Amino acid sequence: xxxxxxxxxxxxxxxxxxxxxxxxxxxxxxxxxxxxxxxxxxxxxxxxxxxxxxxxxxxxx
Numbered sequence: 212x213x214x215x216x217x218x219x220x221x222x223x224x225x226x227x228x229x230x231x232x233x234x235x236x237x238x239x240x241x242x243x244x245x246x247x248x249x250x251x252x253x254x255x256x257x258x259x260x261x262x263x264x265x266x267x268x269x270x271x272x
Contacts, residue, residue, distance in 0.1 A: 228257055229250075229254065234247075237250075
Protein backbone atom coordinates (compact mmCIF):
# COMPACT_ATOMS: atom_id res chain seq x y z
CA UNK A 212 0.00 0.00 0.00
CA UNK A 213 1.30 3.41 -0.96
CA UNK A 214 1.34 6.10 1.69
CA UNK A 215 1.06 9.72 0.80
CA UNK A 216 3.24 12.16 2.69
CA UNK A 217 1.55 15.11 4.29
CA UNK A 218 3.24 18.36 3.40
CA UNK A 219 3.91 20.86 6.14
CA UNK A 220 4.57 23.72 3.72
CA UNK A 221 1.82 24.86 1.40
CA UNK A 222 2.32 24.41 -2.31
CA UNK A 223 2.11 28.18 -2.73
CA UNK A 224 4.85 28.80 -0.15
CA UNK A 225 7.14 26.21 -1.74
CA UNK A 226 6.50 27.74 -5.15
CA UNK A 227 7.39 31.22 -3.93
CA UNK A 228 10.59 29.94 -2.32
CA UNK A 229 11.56 28.05 -5.48
CA UNK A 230 11.06 31.25 -7.51
CA UNK A 231 13.14 33.25 -5.04
CA UNK A 232 15.89 30.62 -5.02
CA UNK A 233 15.95 30.35 -8.82
CA UNK A 234 14.90 26.78 -9.54
CA UNK A 235 11.18 27.14 -10.19
CA UNK A 236 11.72 26.45 -13.90
CA UNK A 237 12.93 22.96 -12.96
CA UNK A 238 9.84 22.44 -10.79
CA UNK A 239 7.64 23.44 -13.72
CA UNK A 240 9.40 21.08 -16.15
CA UNK A 241 10.06 18.08 -13.92
CA UNK A 242 8.03 18.50 -10.74
CA UNK A 243 9.41 18.65 -7.21
CA UNK A 244 11.19 15.32 -7.69
CA UNK A 245 13.37 16.90 -10.37
CA UNK A 246 15.13 19.42 -8.17
CA UNK A 247 18.65 18.82 -6.88
CA UNK A 248 19.19 17.76 -3.29
CA UNK A 249 21.12 21.00 -2.75
CA UNK A 250 18.11 23.04 -3.93
CA UNK A 251 15.76 21.07 -1.67
CA UNK A 252 18.09 21.72 1.25
CA UNK A 253 18.24 25.42 0.47
CA UNK A 254 14.44 25.55 0.25
CA UNK A 255 14.10 23.97 3.69
CA UNK A 256 16.83 26.19 5.13
CA UNK A 257 15.09 29.33 3.82
CA UNK A 258 11.70 28.14 5.11
CA UNK A 259 13.22 27.64 8.57
CA UNK A 260 14.79 31.10 8.48
CA UNK A 261 11.42 32.65 7.62
CA UNK A 262 9.65 30.64 10.33
CA UNK A 263 12.21 31.64 12.95
CA UNK A 264 11.95 35.28 11.93
CA UNK A 265 8.16 35.30 12.16
CA UNK A 266 8.03 33.41 15.47
CA UNK A 267 10.82 35.31 17.21
CA UNK A 268 9.43 38.12 19.27
CA UNK A 269 11.52 41.07 20.29
CA UNK A 270 11.72 41.71 24.04
CA UNK A 271 9.32 44.33 25.26
CA UNK A 272 10.91 47.25 27.00
